[in-house]
Amino acid sequence: xxxxxxxxxxxxxxxxxxxxxxxxxxxxxxxxxxxxxxxxxxxxxxxxxxxxxxxxxxxxxxxxxxxxxxxxxxxxxxxxxxxxxxxxxxxxxxxxxxxxxxxxxxxxxxxxxxxxxxxxxxxxxxxxxxxxxxxxxxxxxxxxxxxxxxxxxxxxxxxxxxxxxxxxxxxxxxxxxxxxxxxxxxxxxxxxxxxxxxxxxxxxxxxxxxxxxxxxxxxxxxxxxxxxxxxxxxxxx
Amino acid sequence: xxxxxxxxxxxxxxxxxxxxxxxxxxxxxxxxxxxxxxxxxxxxxxxxxxxxxxxxxxxxxxxxxxxxxxxxxxxxxxxxxxxxxxxxxxxxxxxxxxxxxxxxxxxxxxxxxxxxxxxxxxxxxxxxxxxxxxxxxxxxxxxxxxxxxxxxxxxxxxxxxxxxxxxxxxxxxxxxxxxxxxxxxxxxxxxxxxxxxxxxxxxxxxxxxxxxxxxxxxxxxxxxxxxxxxxxxxxxxxxxxxxxxxxxxxxxxxxxxxxxxxxxxxxxxxxxxxxxxxxxxxxxxxxxxxxxxxxxxxxxxxxxxxxxxxxxxxxxxxxxxxxxxxxxxxxxxxxxxxxxxxxxxxxxxxxxxxxxxxxxxxxxxxxxxxxxxxxxxxxxxxx
Ligand SMILES: Nc1ncnc2c1ncn2[C@@H]1O[C@H](COP(=O)(O)OP(=O)(O)O)[C@@H](O)[C@H]1O
Ligand SMILES: [Mg+2]
Numbered sequence: 001x002x003x004x005x006x007x008x009x010x011x012x013x014x015x016x017x018x019x020x021x022x023x024x025x026x027x028x029x030x031x032x033x034x035x036x037x038x039x040x041x042x043x044x045x046x047x048x049x050x051x052x053x054x055x056x057x058x059x060x061x062x063x064x065x066x067x068x069x070x071x072x073x074x075x076x077x078x079x080x081x082x083x084x085x086x087x088x089x090x091x092x093x094x095x096x097x098x099x100x101x102x103x104x105x106x107x108x109x110x111x112x113x114x115x116x117x118x119x120x121x122x123x124x125x126x127x128x129x130x131x132x133x134x135x136x137x138x139x140x141x142x143x144x145x146x147x148x149x150x151x152x153x154x155x156x157x158x159x160x161x162x163x164x165x166x167x168x169x170x171x172x173x174x175x176x177x178x179x180x181x182x183x184x185x186x187x188x189x190x191x192x193x194x195x196x197x198x199x200x201x202x203x204x205x206x207x208x209x210x211x212x213x214x215x216x217x218x219x220x221x222x223x224x225x226x227x228x229x230x231x232x233x234x235x236x237x
Numbered sequence: 238x239x240x241x242x243x244x245x246x247x248x249x250x251x252x253x254x255x256x257x258x259x260x261x262x263x264x265x266x267x268x269x270x271x272x273x274x275x276x277x278x279x280x281x282x283x284x285x286x287x288x289x290x291x292x293x294x295x296x297x298x299x300x301x302x303x304x305x306x307x308x309x310x311x312x313x314x315x316x317x318x319x320x321x322x323x324x325x326x327x328x329x330x331x332x333x334x335x336x337x338x339x340x341x342x343x344x345x346x347x348x349x350x351x352x353x354x355x356x357x358x359x360x361x362x363x364x365x366x367x368x369x370x371x372x373x374x375x376x377x378x379x380x381x382x383x384x385x386x387x388x389x390x391x392x393x394x395x396x397x398x399x400x401x402x403x404x405x406x407x408x409x410x411x412x413x414x415x416x417x418x419x420x421x422x423x424x425x426x427x428x429x430x431x432x433x434x435x436x437x438x439x440x441x442x443x444x445x446x447x448x449x450x451x452x453x454x455x456x457x458x459x460x461x462x463x464x465x466x467x468x469x470x471x472x473x474x475x476x477x478x479x480x481x482x483x484x485x486x487x488x489x490x491x492x493x494x495x496x497x498x499x500x501x502x503x504x505x506x507x508x509x510x511x512x513x514x515x516x517x518x519x520x521x522x523x524x525x526x527x528x529x530x531x532x533x534x535x536x537x538x539x540x541x542x543x544x545x546x547x548x549x550x551x552x553x554x555x556x557x558x559x560x561x562x563x564x565x566x567x568x569x570x571x572x573x574x575x576x577x578x579x580x581x582x583x584x585x586x587x588x589x590x591x592x593x594x595x596x597x598x599x600x601x602x603x604x605x606x607x608x609x610x611x612x613x614x615x616x617x618x619x620x
Contacts, residue, residue: 057532057613078536085534096529100250101238108238110533121238157533 004164004196005031005054010063012049012219023049024060025219031198031212033164036191038207039200041216047200048169050216054198055088055167056080068164085110089158089195091168095150097142103129103153104138110160128156132186148179155186166190168199172206184209240539244546254519258548259555261511262593266556269501270563270589271570274582276497278571294451294464296330298322299475322446326471330451333466335459340452343370346433347447348440353397353405360428361436370450377401378416381432387412388430391420396427405429407439505596512600516548520608531613544605545598552597559593560586 012024023046031037039047052058053065056072065072068087075083084090097106107125114121129138132152142150151171158166168187172180180203188209191197199206207213215223248255298321327342346361362370364381367388374380378401381388387405389397394417399405403414412431420426437445453463460478467476520527527540535543564581 052614055532078538081531081534081536084532090532096525096532098526098529100246101243105238105246109243109530110535112238112240112243113535113539118238118242161534 038210261508262555265505265508266559273585296449361433375419376416509596537609548601556593
């Protein structure tokens with residue numbers, strides 16, 4: 001498979017001279033389409049920073065990022081927004097649903113700037129909610145859903161534009177292990193349907209589903225392992 | 238779900254903030270509409286009062302001044318003919334181009350003659366014109382309604398020791414006292430007011446007129462033009478605008494209007510600032526939410542329009558409510574401003590709605606820019 005993500009000498013430094021914090025130091029790696037990469041590392045290692053850079057939410061202070069053939073450094077603000085919409089699906093630890101919208105409406109949010117009939121949008125949203133196992137709960141508010149269900153809504157929302165890459169920052173961090181397992185099953189099945197998945201996680205159990213693991217330490221790659229099968233042993237860490 | 242609906246949902250969720258955002262606009266527009274509709278109606282009312290206050294042009298013969306200065310030799314034939322005014326000059330005045338602006342022409346004849354043994358000044362005018370020409374006269378009794386009746390000035394009544402129902406003799410004629418004027422502080426206090434035809438016959442000047450008072454309808458009144466035209470129609474007459482009346486009238490109306498606009502402008506400005514502050518606060522509060530929208534691919538323009546729709550909805554509602562309230566307030570308050578029959582001032586209301594919307598949207602510009610410029614990561618971190 002082609003490299004869908006290409007990272008070369010990427011560094012990220014936050015803040016000005018006085019309060020500088022270097023989150024990434026010259027990261028380089030490539031990810032092929034269809035990989036399921038788990039990113040591990042201690043708190044502060046730079047995992048979230050890496051994900052936001054891959055997702056086009058911020059631009060690294062140095063280095064090249066090319067995703068799906070698009071060189072991110074050269075993109076204007078609108079181009080970046082279009083890139084995020086078309087290429088990236090984000091899933092956050094805290095779900096980040098809009099609390100005043102129903103499940104269906106939350107899934108429709110990424111479509112709202114589009115000139116498509118409301119009915120078509122609703123149908124698309126319902127189909128996505130059905131795909132993540134939430135049929136019948138379309139009209140519930142986030143406050144009326146469990147944590148796992150909220151995360152399913154967030155996953156459905158990330159799939160609206162059928163992006164090739166899913167970026168998930170500790171998607172099971174707020175869930176109990178059984179519910180977390182179900183969410184991981186969902187990611188596995190999306191991976192099975194061809195999505196490239198990058199998931200930040202603390203949980204070693206999550207490794208069992210991945211095809212590759214990258215461990216960060218102080219903004220550098222400490223370890224980069226590929227597993228022959230996705231059923232690699234969890235002892236790998 | 239589209240941007241408009243998203244904006245609407247967000248408003249519903251933060252109702253009290255929305256109400257607060259709209260409050261400034263609401264108060265501003267209500268004040269603006271109330272004040273400008275009161276002032277515009279007051280302009281009319283003041284105008285009416287001032288117009289009713291009487292004449293603003295006086296037509297007198299030129300004779301005296303000219304004969305004093307140059308002697309009769311200097312005067313041409315026509316001018317000599319007009320050196321005394323007569324009743325028929327009314328038609329000449331009425332023939333000017335701006336005749337439609339003339340509300341009334343009242344002839345007066347003054348003559349000093351005997352009244353029950355005392356030498357008093359008689360003022361003749363058409364009895365029917367008394368109420369319009371001197372609306373401020375308070376008459377104890379009734380006005381002059383027909384020939385043979387007189388109204389006595391307060392001092393004249395005292396001098397003659399007569400009251401309503403009494404009689405005053407002049408030569409061989411008897412006049413019934415119809416009423417007595419309350420003191421006015423003017424010269425008419427010492428006069429006897431009668432039907433002009435009676436005074437003409439007493440002074441043996443059939444058709445004679447001492448001066449005309451001309452009242453022009455004066456909304457944006459071209460008084461100077463009217464004066465000039467009457468001057469042309471009556472070459473022998475001296476036509477003067479009572480400048481003071483005209484100018485003070487203008488000044489009063491202008492002052493009202495300035496006051497109205499000043500107050501409304503200040504309140505509207507405050508309303509706009511309130512929008513800015515509350516919407517800015519809302520953006521701050523919603524950084525996370527805006528970050529999510531950026532993360533799912535909203536362009537900056539979409540964020541912009543989201544905030545504009547929100548303020549747009551609020552401003553529109555607030556403006557309409559404000560305009561309605563302003564109209565209601567103006568309507569209820571108009572009696573205390575001396576407006577007899579209040580109407581609905583449509584143009585201030587429309588202007589108010591437009592101004593409210595504009596201000597609301599203007600107030601939303603800085604926060605919208607700020608929201609669109611928010612870094613999505615910062616936003617997401619803040620969640
Ligand atoms: N917006 C920011 N401003 C300043 N420093 C930041 C910012 N985001 C992250 N950092 C710093 O960069 C380092 C990496 O953070 P992060 O990417 O969040 O790590 P992780 O997700 O692995 O815990 C940390 O030292 C963190 O304090
Ligand atoms: Mg993190």
